[in-house]
Amino acid sequence: MRLTLFIGPTERAAARLRNILQQQKDALLKQGVLAPDWNHVRLYAACAAPEAVGLLRHRRGLDSPLIGTTLRDEFHALIPHELAETRADHVVLSAAQLGNLLSRPEELRALHDLLRPYFDDIRVIAHLDEQARTLVAHYGFAVAESRRHPLTQELALAKCGDWWQGALAQRETAPDFGLFPEVQAPPFWLDYQALHAHWAAVFGAENITFRPLDLPHLMSKAGASEIAESLGLSTPLGPVAPGRALAALPAPWLTRMRQFNDVLIRYQQAHDLACPRSTWSQMLQALQIGGPVIKPGSLAAISDHFARDNAALITRFPALDQALTPDPPEAPWQEADPQFGFRATQYLAAFAHRIRSTATPLVQKRADAEEARRSAARFEALLRDPDAPEEARAANDRLLTRLKVNHETILRGPFRPHNGATPAGEHQPAPAYTAVPPRTLPPGKSGNVIVACMKNEAPYIVEWIAYHRAVGFDNFLIYTNDCSDGTDAVLGRLQDMGILQHRNNDDWKGNSPQQHALNQALEEPLVRQAEWIAHIDVDEFVNIRTGNGRLEDFFAAAPEATNIAMTWRLFGHNGVTALSETPVIGQFNHCAPSFCPKPHTAWGFKTMFRNLGAYGKLSCHRPNKLDEAAVSEVKWVNGAGHDMTRDALRNGWRSSRSNIGYDLLQLNHYALRSADSFLIKRQRGRALHVDRSIGINYWIRMDWNDHRDLSIQRNLPRLRAEMNHLLADAELRKHHQTGLDWHRAKAEELRQTPEFRDLYRQALNIKLTATERAAYALALDMES
Numbered sequence: 001m002r003l004t005l006f007i008g009p010t011e012r013a014a015a016r017l018r019n020i021l022q023q024q025k026d027a028l029l030k031q032g033v034l035a036p037d038w039n040h041v042r043l044y045a046a047c048a049a050p051e052a053v054g055l056l057r058h059r060r061g062l063d064s065p066l067i068g069t070t071l072r073d074e075f076h077a078l079i080p081h082e083l084a085e086t087r088a089d090h091v092v093l094s095a096a097q098l099g100n101l102l103s104r105p106e107e108l109r110a111l112h113d114l115l116r117p118y119f120d121d122i123r124v125i126a127h128l129d130e131q132a133r134t135l136v137a138h139y140g141f142a143v144a145e146s147r148r149h150p151l152t153q154e155l156a157l158a159k160c161g162d163w164w165q166g167a168l169a170q171r172e173t174a175p176d177f178g179l180f181p182e183v184q185a186p187p188f189w190l191d192y193q194a195l196h197a198h199w200a201a202v203f204g205a206e207n208i209t210f211r212p213l214d215l216p217h218l219m220s221k222a223g224a225s226e227i228a229e230s231l232g233l234s235t236p237l238g239p240v241a242p243g244r245a246l247a248a249l250p251a252p253w254l255t256r257m258r259q260f261n262d263v264l265i266r267y268q269q270a271h272d273l274a275c276p277r278s279t280w281s282q283m284l285q286a287l288q289i290g291g292p293v294i295k296p297g298s299l300a301a302i303s304d305h306f307a308r309d310n311a312a313l314i315t316r317f318p319a320l321d322q323a324l325t326p327d328p329p330e331a332p333w334q335e336a337d338p339q340f341g342f343r344a345t346q347y348l349a350a351f352a353h354r355i356r357s358t359a360t361p362l363v364q365k366r367a368d369a370e371e372a373r374r375s376a377a378r379f380e381a382l383l384r385d386p387d388a389p390e391e392a393r394a395a396n397d398r399l400l401t402r403l404k405v406n407h408e409t410i411l412r413g414p415f416r417p418h419n420g421a422t423p424a425g426e427h428q429p430a431p432a433y434t435a436v437p438p439r440t441l442p443p444g445k446s447g448n449v450i451v452a453c454m455k456n457e458a459p460y461i462v463e464w465i466a467y468h469r470a471v472g473f474d475n476f477l478i479y480t481n482d483c484s485d486g487t488d489a490v491l492g493r494l495q496d497m498g499i500l501q502h503r504n505n506d507d508w509k510g511n512s513p514q515q516h517a518l519n520q521a522l523e524e525p526l527v528r529q530a531e532w533i534a535h536i537d538v539d540e541f542v543n544i545r546t547g548n549g550r551l552e553d554f555f556a557a558a559p560e561a562t563n564i565a566m567t568w569r570l571f572g573h574n575g576v577t578a579l580s581e582t583p584v585i586g587q588f589n590h591c592a593p594s595f596c597p598k599p600h601t602a603w604g605f606k607t608m609f610r611n612l613g614a615y616g617k618l619s620c621h622r623p624n625k626l627d628e629a630a631v632s633e634v635k636w637v638n639g640a641g642h643d644m645t646r647d648a649l650r651n652g653w654r655s656s657r658s659n660i661g662y663d664l665l666q667l668n669h670y671a672l673r674s675a676d677s678f679l680i681k682r683q684r685g686r687a688l689h690v691d692r693s694i695g696i697n698y699w700i701r702m703d704w705n706d707h708r709d710l711s712i713q714r715n716l717p718r719l720r721a722e723m724n725h726l727l728a729d730a731e732l733r734k735h736h737q738t739g740l741d742w743h744r745a746k747a748e749e750l751r752q753t754p755e756f757r758d759l760y761r762q763a764l765n766i767k768l769t770a771t772e773r774a775a776y777a778l779a780l781d782m783e784s
Helices: 011-023 026-030 042-045 055-059 066-085 096-100 107-114 131-146 154-155 163-169 193-204 217-220 221-231 251-271 277-286 294-314 342-359 361-382 392-413 458-468 486-496 512-522 551-557 628-633 675-684 696-704 709-727 730-750 755-763 770-783
Strands: 001-006 091-092 120-126 208-212 447-456 475-478 501-504 530-535 540-544 564-570 605-610 615-620 623-626 665-671
Touching: 001 163, 001 221, 011 091, 011 096, 011 217, 026 066, 042 055, 042 066, 042 091, 042 096, 042 107, 066 107, 066 392, 091 221, 120 193, 131 251, 131 294, 154 294, 193 208, 193 294, 193 551, 217 221, 251 277, 251 615, 251 709, 277 342, 342 540, 361 392, 361 770, 392 486, 392 564, 392 770, 447 623, 458 486, 458 540, 458 709, 458 730, 475 486, 486 501, 486 730, 540 551, 540 564, 540 709, 605 675, 615 628, 623 628, 675 730, 675 755, 696 755, 696 770, 709 730
Parallel strands: 001 091, 001 120, 120 208, 447 475, 447 530, 475 501, 564 665
Antiparallel strands: 530 605, 540 665, 564 605, 615 623
């Protein structure tokens, strides 16, 4: 298998090449060339030295010293998987970071070692333009990214003998203050002769090719011809969408930004603050002013420094002749006047309030680092098992590394869980909702219907039915399979009482009993005649947090909604170990924080939808198979009543930071209940993923106890009234009690079994913060 790497070294050209590769993906595949969508930044970070933390690694949260190990594992899983599924014999990637950030021989060796098991022919192509022209463009990028030094830095270096080593010697790193080596120091990679030797030492000189960078051509519709020629394709590629040509920044504006960067960096250092990139960028934009641009000819000293080496490169690669020809000399560069008496310190004073209000005190970052250290020790205690088989120890070592990296990343990134602003009644008890009698439906209408699947849930059914009747659901269609605890008897009696309809699902076919049941449900008159349909499980409660806490209150708050994404709020075991007759919604009030975008399970949603016939299939989390003729009729909203149609119309079952909403409705998910209940759930297995076990990893994902949410408990009085009404039936009461007794006996039996006894003890001993739990769950997802 052949691999071609376009290594920049300029990101603008590499990004354009990536864009063309994606546009021509199908045409390339027909010629045996695969252009995979592999993350080029992660590929670079997988090979970068642990301590070589630059702008990209810092900004993408890839600056942990352990990140390289986890990323290499990812690529060792990704690459063979994708190669096995392609008919191509040639892969092509474009990643400028490989050319302009990997400066150490050991980094290129790491890249070679990562790729060599899968590619026996690796070729490297760099696209070059003359150094003075390239430096002008790079300087504009660097200043916009916090550079504090003028071009006198490069002009002084041009008087030295060894540009590569001289540039590397000037690198400085202090990410919190905006000091990144590729931004503050001269670009080492402008020494193209040294760049060639650097790559040739690892990949072989015969495999390194330098080509001219013709950026206007690359940005044009004909830009794909450069890829075709570089790859030696027999058939030309078609035209591509032209790229956007970015104008050079005016020299006076660059002066202003550079001077402001310098005083801002010193201000941060003096006050021990880290200014966020968004604030920094906004302030630099506010300094904008017009004027002439820097002329490459004014940097003739740079061109002169590289003239001899460039001549040698042209001899080796004749196509570089025009690309490496410098612009005519101009008057030597001097930094432009910032104009109008500009003083950076005055602007700093004007922006001081904005800086202080958005900056992060570094004392907090140091506290996070200390928390990460403590968490790492706790993770090690959980996973280190000297008695485990060697294969299990190796797997735990991989998991441990991912855990540490994930935790550090989440601590300082946008996915750090927190509770944020919470609606009234979440932390303090609020006045109880009032009971509303069941409504009388007209003939041929079944109203608001829940479809559910159950297996061995006898003690929980009456509460769940009573609760949802109290909040406005009219009918229930329940499927069961392989029950041994009296679930069928409870449901059978409720059916005799006219409360619900029960269907036996023991003869299910396909991948899961749940999906088989949902397929059958669409043919049921109860579902066909429904106004609204929801598929939820017996451990999920629709918590309506507006008006009188009933469905009609939410519908009134979101009158145009046809589909409602009811996002989970995960509730932990709350320290409860034994099964109890106390209602689930009364026992378990500790949960995940409201802002918890990671792991993906935390913000999963179930869907309640109006029965318009817009979708042809009912699935676990949502309706599917959208009728395109009905698109204009569908409006998805979140639990705050806000429109999220664009995100959820055709697929998806998780809320995101852009569409999360709990204000009016959330789905309380009691996946564990008590520790005893968890043991029984573990022994029972799953309804949907019947091939996946429920073990300690499931407990870790679901046992969120960091925050309190009492909002659903406003329903307790009317829940108890409805439960008492139902349990006044002696036969139902008997079946309910039999089910509770069965579960208590089963829990006692399981606790005497070594496997379950160990699981029980391990579950109760695990104490994780919300951030640690998110990191653990993400690591488990990657491991699987």
